Amino acid sequence: MSTRTLFEKIWDAHVVVAESADTPAILYVDLHLVHEVTSPQAFSELRERGLKLRRPDRMLATLDHSTPTLPAGSDGERPYANDEARAQVTKLETNCREFGVALHGWDSADRGIVHVIGPELGATQPGMTIVCGDSHTSTHGAFGALAFGIGTTEVGHVMATQCLLQRKPxxxxxxxxxxxxxxxxxxxxxxxxxxxxxxxxxxxxxxxxxxxxxxxxxxxxxxxxxxxxxxxxxxxxxxxxxETTFAWLKGRPQAPQGAAWDAALARWxxxxxxxxxxxxxxxxxxxxxVKPTVTYGTHPGMAIAMDAPVPAARNAQERRALDYMHSEAGKPMQGTPVDVVFVGSCTNSRLSDLREAAGVLRGRRIADGVRMLVVPGSEAVRRDAEREGLHEVFIAAGAEWRVPGCSMCIAMNGDLAQPGQLVVSTSNRNFEGRQGKGARTVLASPATAAASALAGRIADPREYLVEVAA
Amino acid sequence: MQPVTRIHSRTAVLADENIDTDRIIPARFLTTTTREGLGRLCFHDWRYQADGSDNPAFPLNQPQARGCAILVAGRNFGCGSSREHAPWALLDYGIQAVLCSEIADIFRNNALKNGLLAIMVSEAEHRWLLEHPGIELSIDVRGEFIELPDGGHVAFQLEPFARHCLLNGVDQLGYLLQHADAIRVFEARTGETA
Incomplete structure (x- = not known):
């Protein structure tokens, strides 16, 4: 048999009907992750057509995007950004009850950002096909799973048939x-x-x-x-x-156990x-x-080492991007004044990310006038971080320690920056208005975010790490 | 889905490259649980000024762009999030086709599933279209060509199945459901039984 890539092996193993010139392949989906934002219209479609879920046992649902990251009040009420956000969360709760989907909701010890809890639970496994109505589903590829984002129409396809129509990329x-x-x-x-x-x-x-x-x-x-x-x-x-993958997965609740583990390992x-x-x-x-790298424009491709000069705009919209960001061609991003720092999101909200940020912050105070939010990726991350006392490091430094969720990465739950504010963010998108209308986003690592919070300016975390070592 | 065979309209141009789905519909509007009525939110933070009035600098607010159903957009249109709210918003706003030299994968896929023609043309043709806003075009889905005002044709290619579904108003979920036997066989073979 001819040589194959990792991708081709996973693809081949999931083809239900092969593609032809006229028709795409029908590809089987092993794990379907669901959250409140991209699923309600798909559930409605199934209901209207009188269809059932083909494999509710292959679905994992949680609440993360529209959820407040401040805790419930003494009356048990959660501080939703608005009634629509509350209604959207309630909708997923009722949809999951009606259709028989396991929901890691408010009362679950496992709730969190969907791309954080899938791996934590061991639901994400090598060789799987994994989809979600969310472009950052690519996260699960870290385990050697073919994982990608889909639209809501396709969410409905997977719900009803456990399959997708796909051309081979x-x-x-x-x-x-x-x-x-x-x-x-x-x-x-x-x-x-x-x-x-x-x-x-x-x-x-x-x-x-x-x-x-x-x-x-x-x-x-x-x-x-x-x-x-x-x-x-x-x-x-x-x-x-x-071996790194296997050691991480072993013993997780939904990972194979005993003889099934040995068989899975042989396959993997x-x-x-x-x-x-x-x-x-x-x-x-x-x-x-590679050096500590940040973005200087309004998409993630506009990224450079923080000590390198910002490149001159080559066209009108690069000029517009630099203007929006107040970035100056020829000057490095390092030293730019910072208003808000966000540590969180499916990119950087896991325990190691929080340790990285806390390592820089420990025993120090963030600069006057800087607001810093630290939002763990899941309840499990929150528990582990609190067990280690990381929350105390953040609070002592002057940061806010929040309840898990997507928070300021997508800014649809009320956590957002004000127009013109510069946010150093460990999230994944620096699009115009992504963190609030008119907000300016600089993407960075947790260490850079923490160092920038201390300095009040975009700062190289290595300066702080050296001090600790000395 | 209603069949889409031919679209005739003047073009409006948004020349910016990398227009992401957050710009097409900002995330704070994604708390909706239906598909309807998103047109008023389309390009919201670009289209309106702080007081809610129309932003005169937004190209689609120009009088000559009003009513245009064909959008010529800068390269890599629809990048970013997988939100299908982006094509829903564009369609409800009145856009029926997006012409571009490169369109982001998930957006293109979502658009075609909703009858929004997401069509890629060559870089030279794209440049020409960007430089000629307001021209009358006819997009012929069956023949896979765009007819220019002078009668000239620009060829394009749609994924054959997407084209078939557009022309015939095929319901893709219905198509998948017809393969229930093959799915059952696959599940039995791989031990994927519920």
């Missing part, structure tokens, strides 16, 4: 050679990669991240990298499963791309050259 290998320098992390790496290949550099492709610098990443770091694949326009991002070890397997495109990145 192309493959793009991104080889990351060398080793990330000390104080430079996965977020810096993925921002650097998107800065290199562009905001549409992955369109039509599934990316496989490969090479020694990728193999050296922890699972949390791999999730950060795969999470932002969509920001390069890619259908999905993948990393081959290895067959997944990595065969030697000599061909990709449609290949790109090489030198990890040793």
């Amino acid at each position: 192309k493959t793009l290998a991104i080889h990351v050679d060398g080793q990330l320098p000390k104080g430079v992390g996965a977020k810096d790496l993925i921002l650097h990669i998107i800065g290199q290949i562009g905001v549409d550099g992955g369109t039509g492709h599934v990316i496989e991240y490969r090479g020694p610098a990728i193999a050296a990443l922890s699972m949390e770091e791999r999730m950060t990298v795969c999470n932002m694949s969509i920001e390069a326009g890619a259908r999905a991002g993948l990393i081959a499963p290895d 070890r067959q997944l990595p791309s065969d030697a000599g397997a061909l990709y449609d495109r290949e790109v090489r990145i030198d990890a040793g050259k």
Whole structure:
């Protein structure tokens, strides 16, 4: 048999009906993640047509986007941004009850951002196909699963048939050679990669991240990298499963147990791309050259090392982007005054991210006039962080410690910045108005976010890490 | 879905590259639980001024752009979030086709499933269309060509199944449901039984 890539192995194993010139493949979906924003219209469609869910046992639902991150009041009322947000959450609760879907809702000890809890529960596993009405579904590719975002019409397709109509995408290998320098992390790496290949550099492709610098990443770091694949326009991002993956998954509630674990492990070890397997495109990145990286414009491809000069605008809309951001060509982003700092989102809200931010903040106070929000990705992350006392580090530094949710990443729950404010954010999108109308977003790592909160300006976290070491 | 065979309209141009789905419909409007009525929110933060009046600088607010059903947009239109609210909002606003040299994957897929023609043309043709706002075009889905005012044709390609569904108003969920036997066989073969 000819050599195959990781992507091709997963694809082949899920083809129900092969594609032809006239018709796309029918692809089977192993895991369907659901949240309140992109599902109500799909449930309505099923109801109108008198259809049932084909595999409710293959669905995992949670509340994350429209949910307040301030706790319920003494009367038990949650401080929703508005009645529509409350109604949307209630709608998912009633839909899940009516259709028999397991919902990790307000009363669940596992509730959290859908892309954080899937892996935490062990629901995300190598070799799976995973979809969600959410573009950051690419996160789950960190486990060697083919995971991608779909629209609400397709959410309905999966609900009713457990299948999707799909044309086979192309493959793009991104080889990351060398080793990330000390104080430079996965977020810096993925921002650097998107800065290199562009905001549409992955369109039509599934990316496989490969090479020694990728193999050296922890699972949390791999999730950060795969999470932002969509920001390069890619259908999905993948990393081959290895011992790091297996060790992380072992013993998780929905991971296989006992003999089933051994059988799964044998299957999963067959997944990595065969030697000599061909990709449609290949790109090489030198990890040793990556520095603390931030964005300077209004899409994630406008990313540079924070000490590098902002490039001159090449056209009208780059000029518009620089104007919107108040970024000045020729000047570095480092040193730019900061109003708000956000640590959270499906990109960077896991325990290791919070540890990274707390490591910089410990024993220090954030600058006067800076507002800092720290929003854990899930109830499990919140519990673990509080067990370690990280929340005390954040609160002592002057930051707000919140309840899990998407929060300021998408700013649809009332957590937002004011017009003109500059936000250093560990999230994934710096689009105009993404964090509030007129708000200016600079994407960065948790360490950079924390250092910038301390300095009141965009700051290199390595300066603070050196002090701690000394 | 109603069949879509031919669209005839003047063009309106939004030349910016990378117009993301947050710009098409800001996230704070995604708390809706229906598909209807999103046209008034389309391009909201670009289209209106702070006091709610029309922003005269927004190209689609120009008198000559009113009523145009064909949007010529800068490269990589629809990047970002997977929200199907973006094509729902565009359609309700009156846009029936988006012409571009490159369209983001998820948006394109969502658009075609809703009868919004998301059509990619060559870079040279795209440049020409960007430079000629307000021209009358006919988009022929069956023949896969755009007819220019001088009678010239610009060819495009739609994914064959998407084209078939557009022309015949095919319900894709209905098509999938017809394959229930194949899905059952797949589940039995792979041990994927409920």
